[in-house]
Amino acid sequence: MDSINGSEAPQESDVKSFFDSAPPLRDGDLICRKLKEFMDGIARSSESGSPVRVVCVTSGGTTVPLEQRCVRYIDNFSSGYRGAASTEYFVKAGYAVIFVYRRGSCQPYCSYLPQDSFLEFFDLTEDSSIQVCQSHATVVKKAIRDYRKAVDEGLLLKLPFTTIFEYLQILKLVATSMSCTGTHGMFYLAAAVSDFYVPWESMAEHKIQSAVGPLDMRLTQVPKMLSVLRREWAPSAFCISFKLETDPDILLQKADAAMRKYGMHVVIANALATYKEEVIFVTKGGRTTVRRHNKDSDLEEQLTDLLVETHSEYIKQPGVEL
Ligand code: PMT
Numbered sequence: 001m002d003s004i005n006g007s008e009a010p011q012e013s014d015v016k017s018f019f020d021s022a023p024p025l026r027d028g029d030l031i032c033r034k035l036k037e038f039m040d041g042i043a044r045s046s047e048s049g050s051p052v053r054v055v056c057v058t059s060g061g062t063t064v065p066l067e068q069r070c071v072r073y074i075d076n077f078s079s080g081y082r083g084a085a086s087t088e089y090f091v092k093a094g095y096a097v098i099f100v101y102r103r104g105s106c107q108p109y110c111s112y113l114p115q116d117s118f119l120e121f122f123d124l125t126e127d128s129s130i131q132v133c134q135s136h137a138t139v140v141k142k143a144i145r146d147y148r149k150a151v152d153e154g155l156l157l158k159l160p161f162t163t164i165f166e167y168l169q170i171l172k173l174v175a176t177s178m179s180c181t182g183t184h185g186m187f188y189l190a191a192a193v194s195d196f197y198v199p200w201e202s203m204a205e206h207k208i209q210s211a212v213g214p215l216d217m218r219l220t221q222v223p224k225m226l227s228v229l230r231r232e233w234a235p236s237a238f239c240i241s242f243k244l245e246t247d248p249d250i251l252l253q254k255a256d257a258a259m260r261k262y263g264m265h266v267v268i269a270n271a272l273a274t275y276k277e278e279v280i281f282v283t284k285g286g287r288t289t290v291r292r293h294n295k296d297s298d299l300e301e302q303l304t305d306l307l308v309e310t311h312s313e314y315i316k317q318p319g320v321e322l
Contacts, residue, residue, distance in 0.1 A: 009231060010223035018223055019172075021199040022165035023068075031159060031170065035098070035177040041154035042096050043181060052155075053311070054183050055095045056174050058191035059083020060102025062164040066198060066217070071207045073163075077244075077272075078192035080105025082300055086188060087156070088146070089304035095186075096155045098174050100167070102191070103160045109147040164194040168225055175233035184236040186311055187229065192244065197222050226262035238311050240266040244275070255282045266310060268303070281306060 025031070042052045060083065061076030084106040087097045091108075099108060121136045132140050150156040159174070161167040178185045196219035208215065226241055241264045243255040248271045255269035259282060269280040276299065281288040290306065292299040 009227040010225075014221075014223040015225075015228055017199070018168070018197075021201055022169060023200055025166060025169045025173075028169070028173075031173055032177070034157060034159070035173060038096070038098065038154065038157040039177055039181045039183065042183065045154070053095045054098065054178060054185040055090050055188055056098040056100060056171075056178070056185065057083050057087050057090065057188045058100045058167070058171065059087075060105030060161075061192040062102070062167045062194045063162055064164055064194045064197045064219075065203065067207055068200065068203050068205045069207070074194065074196075076192035076194055078102070078105070078190075080107075081111055082275075083188075083190040084108045084111050085298050085300040086190065086304050089298075089301050090188075090308075091146075091150045091155050093304065093308045095308075097150075097157070099156065099158045100170055100174065100191070101158065101160055103162050107158075108150075108156070109143040164197050164222060165200070167191065167193065168222075171225065171229070172233055175229055175237070178237065179234050184238070184315075185234070186238045186307075187234065187240065188307070189226070189239070189241045193222070193225075195222055196220065224262065226258070226264065230263045238314055239264050240268060240307060243267055243269045244272060245269075246272045248273075252280065252282070252287070255280065259284065265314065266307065279303065283310065 039054075042054060045052050059078070060080035061078040063076070064074040066072045066074070080101055083099070083101060085108075087099050087108040088111075090097050097108075101107070121132055121140065122130050123133050125131055147156075159170055161170055175187070198217070199220055226239070229237075230239055239262075241258055241262065243251065243258055245251040245254060251269050251271055255267040258264055258267045265283065267282045269282055270278075276292070278289060278291045279299065281290055281303070288306070290299065290302050293302070
């Protein structure tokens with residue numbers, strides 16, 4: 001198994017103070033219960049002779065609240081399309097997916113929905129009941145069938161987050177619950193994660209007043225949790241992180257650094273201007289450019305195919321299990 005360069009790990013005290021300062025996770029008990037049921041279902045399938053691979057897909061951007069009773073927040077760029085589409089392809093490949101997503105971002109099996117209004121999909125009949133427009137019927141039927149199948153077969157669990165606090169608390173719960181059940185699994189970290197935050201205890205409780213004049217605010221660095229995930233929460237999981245940059249000239253060097261510093265198995269490098277068309281798949285073995293075939297195809301399909309293949313190779317190694 002790969003080693004991690006400990007010198008790049010965040011200070012334990014920074015990680016502790018991040019979690020200590022975070023507001024308690026809403027519905028934490030419910031999330032733990034759902035995770036347990038989901039993992040138990042997977043264990044039952046595996047015992048009955050069909051081992052199921054598990055992947056945690058994170059998707060959408062985390063927010064950083066500026067006030068405890070939050071009116072204003074800093075957001076991170078991500079529609080959630082990549083995570084939602086990849087979830088569909090992982091399920092199709094037989095993986096059970098824990099989909100950790102930003103509330104209101106793209107959802108698996110719904111990525112074709114019109115941006116402006118889902119009402120475009122429906123018509124009223126003469127007796128005032130509702131029906132799906134004929135023009136959209138085929139796509140909606142397929143989506144319902146695929147979605148229900150994924151849920152009924154215990155292959156999809158959805159857990160929402162909004163803030164950086166919720167995101168990292170949920171990621172930790174997922175990782176530890178996978179480790180507790182002896183599932184090594186995979187992490188596909190497509191969410192856009194905040195690098196800076198306001199600690200809860202130093203955050204204004206009420207709406208910051210404009211009358212105080214220009215706002216002067218100091219943000220604390222969010223500890224990079226990738227190395228904590230690899231080192232402590234899920235040491236035997238197969239981990240894929242994304243690297244997003246706006247300057248293509250520094251992208252690959254940052255992706256190589258993420259491999260080295262955080263012990264990722266794969267880093268997927270993408271530049272903001274071209275991320276829908278092309279990504280670079282970086283492993284210890286080298287770099288592969290993945291380009292979208294055409295405007296009707298999904299880059300995520302090619303990406304997940306390549307990952308399933310790379311994961312399969314990985315778990316064939318001596319001492320590595322599902
Ligand atoms: O959702 P779409 O609109 O389809 O867009 C997809 C995407 C462009 C958002 C996606 O492809 C992508 O690049 N996601 C990662 C964005 C990001 O956070 O990049 P980063 O370079 O800032 O961070 C790199 C990695 O460090 C990420 O995997 C992140 O999980 C991790 N991180 C970041 C900050 C932090 N404090 N701790 C972390 O562990």
